[in-house]
Amino acid sequence: MKPTTRGTLAAAITCVAAAAGAATAATPAAAATTVPVPLPLDGVEKSLHMEMPHVTGELPVPVAGAPEGTRFAEGRLLPERALPRLPLGGGLPGGDLRAPLPHVLGDGFDHLGVSAPAADLRTATPGLSVDTPLGRPDAANGGLPSLHEPRAGLGTPLLRTVPGAEIVTGPGA
Structure with missing residues (x-):
């Protein structure tokens, strides 16, 4: 060699x-489906000598899926979905907050927490379906295609999610 x-x-x-x-x-x-986003308040907490809320967030990362393919239907010249729907996956933004309370609810309750985790979100863009005014060749019509009215349809967009949140009070840091 x-x-x-x-x-x-x-x-x-x-x-x-x-x-x-x-x-x-x-x-x-x-x-990764979400990106954590913390809010740094440690400097404010040390400079003011007081307990500050702890805040973090989650931002979703959208992910494109494979488009739904076209389907050929009998009796049509064009496929059923001329412009296919494109699915997108991601999530709703989430957040977490834990704040101090000055014993408003009693001695055992000195913190308030709100948690709203990032929820899955599935979407699909609208699709388009069109058909020409010409049909299949018809033997009864001398081999010429039959005529009908042109058709157009818009596929509905899809949006599916289940968000949730939780509010808690209790002792602790």
Whole structure:
């Protein structure tokens, strides 16, 4: 084997190994559905010498799905879904708040917590279905296509989610 062939082969193997390593390193980050967003209030807490609320949030990462394919229907020249619907997955933003209370509800209750986790959200864009005024060739009509009125339809968009929240009071930090 010539030295130039060996060098080319070594460079190709190195590139493939680097691409495989980058793909395995990027997999956990791509699998995340939400990104945590903390609100840092530690500096304010230390400078004012008082307990501040702890606030964190979650922002969803939208993920596009595979579009629904076209379906061919008998008696139509164009497919049933000329413009397919595109599903998108993601979530509603979530948040978590834990704030101090100055013993308003009694001695055992000195914190208030509100938690609204990020909820799954599934959506699909509207689709379009059209049909031409020409039908299939008709033997009774001398082989000419039959005529009918042109048709157009808009597929409804989809939005599906189940949000939730929780409010708690109690002792603790």
